[in-house]
Amino acid sequence: MPENRDSNQILSTKEKIMNASMKLFSELGYKNASVRKIAVAVGIRESALYNHFKNKEDIFLCVASEIFNSPFNNDDSPALTSTQLSNPKSYLQKFVTEYKLVTFDKTQESLFRILMIELLQNKALREGFLNEFHNKNIKVLSGIFFTLMQNGVVRSSDPILMAHEFIAPLFYLRLHVTLLRIDNLSTSNLSSQFEKHVDFFWESIKV
Amino acid sequence: MPENRDSNQILSTKEKIMNASMKLFSELGYKNASVRKIAVAVGIRESALYNHFKNKEDIFLCVASEIFNSPFNNDDSPALTSTQLSNPKSYLQKFVTEYKLVTFDKTQESLFRILMIELLQNKALREGFLNEFHNKNIKVLSGIFFTLMQNGVVRSSDPILMAHEFIAPLFYLRLHVTLLRIDNLSTSNLSSQFEKHVDFFWESIKV
DNA sequence: AGAATATATTAACACTTGTTCATATATAAT
DNA sequence: ATTATATATGAACAAGTGTTAATATATTCT
Known part of the structure; x- marks a missing residue:
């Protein structure tokens, strides 16, 4: 189960998606940060996102859950x-x-x-x-x-x-x-x- | 030039568009308040909007201009x-x-x-x-x-x-x-x- | 009245959206 | 090496987007 990153330096795809999404959501908002833009930022096709998250809202909720964890x-x-x-x-x-x-x-x-x-x-x-x-x-x-x-x-x-x-x-x-x-x-x-x-x-x- | 309303009570189509847009923009935001939703709220087809405004952004700017006129x-x-x-x-x-x-x-x-x-x-x-x-x-x-x-x-x-x-x-x-x-x-x-x-x-x- | 203008409709367009599917390619386990 | 699993791809989908064009219907002017 290669869920977490292998090394400490190399990010897993899921983490990359999270980072890219956080950036795009914070710059464009939910609606304007499209699944395709996120995929491009990560460097994969949009369909590959669905191997890591259920859907777009799932990505957002995952990012948003960090907001109140300061x-x-x-x-x-x-x-x-x-x-x-x-x-x-x-x-x-x-x-x-x-x-x-x-x-x-x-x-x-x-x-x-x-x-x-x-x-x-x-x-x-x-x-x-x-x-x-x-x-x-x-x-x-x-x-x-x-x-x-x-x-x-x-x-x-x-x-x-x-x-x-x-x-x-x-x-x-x-x-x-x-x-x-x-x-x-x-x-x-x-x-x-x-x-x-x-x-x-x-x-x-x-x- | 029937630009303004005829009576004081009856609203011109342009004013109706403004009111409907203000409501929808304030509830849904710019992106989610679609031209079609605005048209439905006014009671006309979306193409008729373009007789009163250049485009969607024009509608928004017209509404937004009122924000700082309190x-x-x-x-x-x-x-x-x-x-x-x-x-x-x-x-x-x-x-x-x-x-x-x-x-x-x-x-x-x-x-x-x-x-x-x-x-x-x-x-x-x-x-x-x-x-x-x-x-x-x-x-x-x-x-x-x-x-x-x-x-x-x-x-x-x-x-x-x-x-x-x-x-x-x-x-x-x-x-x-x-x-x-x-x-x-x-x-x-x-x-x-x-x-x-x-x-x-x-x-x-x-x- | 008819002509001119303003405003509506219907239909279509090119494009973007989120999502799914079948399939291919890596990676890990036996 | 073979199997199993995880992850990638490319294509397609239905739906929604803003906008335009041709056309019809009111309304106003002369």
């Missing part, structure tokens, strides 16, 4: 330790640094493009967006803000609202960066905005 | 008068009320969907988004924040950054609302968030 999303927002409680701003900075990293990562950028392109057309992606992107972040952040409020290190407010106010500018920045990069425009102005956001936000909530 | 975008953010300077929070509230109105307006929602669906595929829409949606708002708001800072009614900071922090949660909310509405989910929770945002933001910047 390392950031999984588990890089640990609970607030006592040391972090003594310096909560650095926690927010750490969060934003991670967010920024994901924003500028090439693979994550492709997946984000696919997400944004198909977000309004694909119900599963919408649900993933709301659950994995939004709700999960809101839950983690609001929990932290709640603790910080209880300990009196940030001003009293609705923790969920505060989480919203913290995450929204980050998402907006990420979308902005993504749009500029499509046209190969400079994002250097935006790059520093991530850190500025933390500074501004911390000034907004500290007691 | 009443909000045009001219509803007047300069800061002396009375508004004495109560700057109410100005922000007025701004957000207008933004909220646009968010929940049916026509504006359809146009916003088209924008979001084609944003990553259509360069003209990207430029429109950055110039008309983003930059224009940032310019107006940062000018206001600058004045408010000079008069010492809000805390000192970068006005552009502050404008960014103000507008981003509004956009994020609008996107959120749009996504929920596609699936006919309740947006009552989000509705009140617009006002909460102003309250939180004002607490963040007042001296």
Whole structure:
């Protein structure tokens, strides 16, 4: 069963299809990324694709399943330790640094493009967006803000609202960066905005 | 020349095409909204469309041209008068009320969907988004924040950054609302968030 | 009224789409 | 070496795409 690649370097055909599909879906969207274009990019005939995937939708779902598997999303927002409680701003900075990293990562950028392109057309992606992107972040952040409020290190407010106010500018920045990069425009102005956001936000909530 | 409608009530075929196209583009995107589907929605054969528009792209451009003609975008953010300077929070509230109105307006929602669906595929829409949606708002708001800072009614900071922090949660909310509405989910929770945002933001910047 | 114009229809076109089938060629197992 | 399995090819399919041409039917103008 030669399912996986033989060596570490040489990619299996299935992996090649995945990579080519990710690229094409992120550039053209689902409908415009035709089976033939994918096959050409891989270097095989379109009929050969069907030895590895059931159909086109199967390819897409396989690629799309990676969207919400970001390392950031999984588990890089640990609970607030006592040391972090003594310096909560650095926690927010750490969060934003991670967010920024994901924003500028090439693979994550492709997946984000696919997400944004198909977000309004694909119900599963919408649900993933709301659950994995939004709700999960809101839950983690609001929990932290709640603790910080209880300990009196940030001003009293609705923790969920505060989480919203913290995450929204980050998402907006990420979308902005993504749009500029499509046209190969400079994002250097935006790059520093991530850190500025933390500074501004911390000034907004500290007691 | 029977170009315009005869009465005020009866729509011309061209207007019917526009309405049907706006609906279909906003639900299916450019590629999936086929000329035949549009024709069926209007109630004519597809070839008759070509008496009113050069081709499919012409229809789309005609619809898309309305996206950045929102009443909000045009001219509803007047300069800061002396009375508004004495109560700057109410100005922000007025701004957000207008933004909220646009968010929940049916026509504006359809146009916003088209924008979001084609944003990553259509360069003209990207430029429109950055110039008309983003930059224009940032310019107006940062000018206001600058004045408010000079008069010492809000805390000192970068006005552009502050404008960014103000507008981003509004956009994020609008996107959120749009996504929920596609699936006919309740947006009552989000509705009140617009006002909460102003309250939180004002607490963040007042001296 | 008839002529001119605007708008509709029917039919066809060249092309692209996703998918399937029979068949050929590698690769692995016995 | 022979068999079995995995993967490739080429051809074809039915369906859908945007667009055009010839023609018919309204509508408006004189």
